[in-house]
Amino acid sequence: MSSRRRTEAQTQLLDLLRRESTALSHDDISAKLPTDINRVTIYRILNRFVADGLAHRIVADDGRQYFASCADGCAHDTAAHGHLHFRCLVCDRVECLPEQVAFSLPEGYRVENYNVTLSGTCNSCSALAEAN
Amino acid sequence: MSSRRRTEAQTQLLDLLRRESTALSHDDISAKLPTDINRVTIYRILNRFVADGLAHRIVADDGRQYFASCADGCAHDTAAHGHLHFRCLVCDRVECLPEQVAFSLPEGYRVENYNVTLSGTCNSCSALAEAN
């Protein structure tokens, strides 16, 4: 692998991902970045982050990709990515939840990626709904 | 709800879904249908099937939608859809596996949809790989 260069765009993006508690779509990222960064560039940087293990990619049940910085304990062996993702249908945010998912698999299946995405109403949105 | 009409296109599509053991993408369906049915029509029929509980929609980790007929025990309360989906990276087929997924969720989250998709190598493809 050729070596990476430290650029403004990458720094901004990684800072943003680390600052945020939820996983971000391209759109979210674009909106939250202090500077305008080209769409293609954003995607390429994100793909590099994923390849380098700096972030992980979630494909939610809306068919879109969301990215989250890999937290401390976020090892990249497959087992470690068996955590939950929750997409709120009200506020449209995608969260990484720490809870692990348990299941069994028939003989002969070899898993490379885990993608467990639940959708519904998140805790803050259901709290708001209750209040009404 | 206005009542449904029995049409050739719908019958063909439902027959196909019932005949197949794997979940099908629009592309798969289009290729396997005996007659040409318009792309938009296929999508509309599928969406109707999902709304009517005749099929369920899986959004796999390639971001695409796959459809499978709802088998006998496939009740449509959320809990019943907590089964696994497996997308094979080799043969590109999406299977519904009967195994259930267990997890816990923090207080306040209300789940409406489950989407558990693993990807990797399916049993037949790993068997083929071993043989070489």
Added chain:
DNA sequence: AAATTTATAGCAACAATGTTGCATTAACGA
């Protein structure tokens, strides 16, 4: 410090997937 190398950025164009609007066709009930 200047020149060289090449990874990264940005633009344009494309690809894939899915949806909407509207006119036409055909299922079904009267």
Added chain:
DNA sequence: TCGTTAATGCAACATTGTTGCTATAAATTT
């Protein structure tokens, strides 16, 4: 058999993500 309207098909669009190519700039060498 006729009338109503659900379903189809076409065209056009929307969104999300990628590829090719040129320009820029980070890092290395001179």
